[in-house]
Amino acid sequence: DAGITQSPRHKVTETGTPVTLRCHQTENHRYMYWYRQDPGHGLRLIHYSYGVKDTDKGEVSDGYSVSRSKTEDFLLTLESATSSQTSVYFCAISESDPVGYTFGSGTRLTVV
Amino acid sequence: GENVEQHPSTLSVQEGDSAVIKCTYSDSASNYFPWYKQELGKGPQLIIDIRSNVGEKKDQRIAVTLNKTAKHFSLHITETQPEDSAVYFCAARSSGSARQLTFGSGTQLTVLP
Numbered sequence: 001d002a003g004i005t006q007s008p009r010h011k012v013t014e015t016g017t018p019v020t021l022r023c024h025q026t027e028n029h030r031y032m033y034w035y036r037q038d039p040g041h042g043l044r045l046i047h048y049s050y051g052v053k054d055t056d057k058g059e060v061s062d063g064y065s066v067s068r069s070k071t072e073d074f075l076l077t078l079e080s081a082t083s084s085q086t087s088v089y090f091c092a093i094s095e096s097d098p099v100g101y102t103f104g105s106g107t108r109l110t111v112v
Numbered sequence: 113g114e115n116v117e118q119h120p121s122t123l124s125v126q127e128g129d130s131a132v133i134k135c136t137y138s139d140s141a142s143n144y145f146p147w148y149k150q151e152l153g154k155g156p157q158l159i160i161d162i163r164s165n166v167g168e169k170k171d172q173r174i175a176v177t178l179n180k181t182a183k184h185f186s187l188h189i190t191e192t193q194p195e196d197s198a199v200y201f202c203a204a205r206s207s208g209s210a211r212q213l214t215f216g217s218g219t220q221l222t223v224l225p
Contacts, residue, residue: 033212035215040121040217041217042118042201042215042216042217042218043156043201043215044215045212045213045214048212058212059113090155090156099161100144100146100148100158100161100203100213101146101158101213102158103148103155103156103157104155105154105155106154106155
């Protein structure tokens with residue numbers, strides 16, 4: 001997806017280990033979001049950012065933390081991964097209101 | 113917060129027929145309603161959106177309608193083609209300062225040749 005890159009694309013990790021997912025954008029958009037996608041639940045918001053060092057929680061934030069030290073990077077950290085965090089994680093960006101998001105290609109995370 | 117319900121969860125149509133996906137939302141202050149198409153292994157992509165001051169919007173074979181009184185909006189795809197097969201998500205923009213969207217649970221559309 002133009003202007004937004006997620007890394008890694010796939011990751012397998014063990015229960016109890018910390019994991020960091022990265023979202024990088026080249027669009028200079030102000031807003032960045034982390035969603036998780038699970039069957040039957042659609043896309044659920046984990047955390048979002050409305051500027052450098054300005055972040056807030058979404059509806060499923062427990063067990064996750066985020067950081068945004070630069071406009072272009074938004075990091076999602078699982079402090080101690082659990083099997084319930086096995087999911088596909090999507091980053092999204094938006095410039096201003098009211099426009100839809102641009103999504104990254106996703107990170108498939110498996111916690112074993 | 114906002115709650116968005118989407119129906120049906122799966123939809124199969126014959127090529128050339130029309131497909132309709134419906135969503136309802138709970139926050140009467142929501143004012144922006146996009147639709148996304150997600151192909152296998154990819155991120156969702158915006159296909160059409162509508163704002164609360166508009167009742168209908170069309171883009172070629174795709175149209176979206178909004179009924180603010182009933183708090184529901186629908187996606188209409190006419191003359192469906194096999195490449196329309198994908199998962200479709202509706203969303204509503206929550207009120208508040210953050211530009212966050214609340215998504216429906218998705219509809220798997222299959223267009224049968």
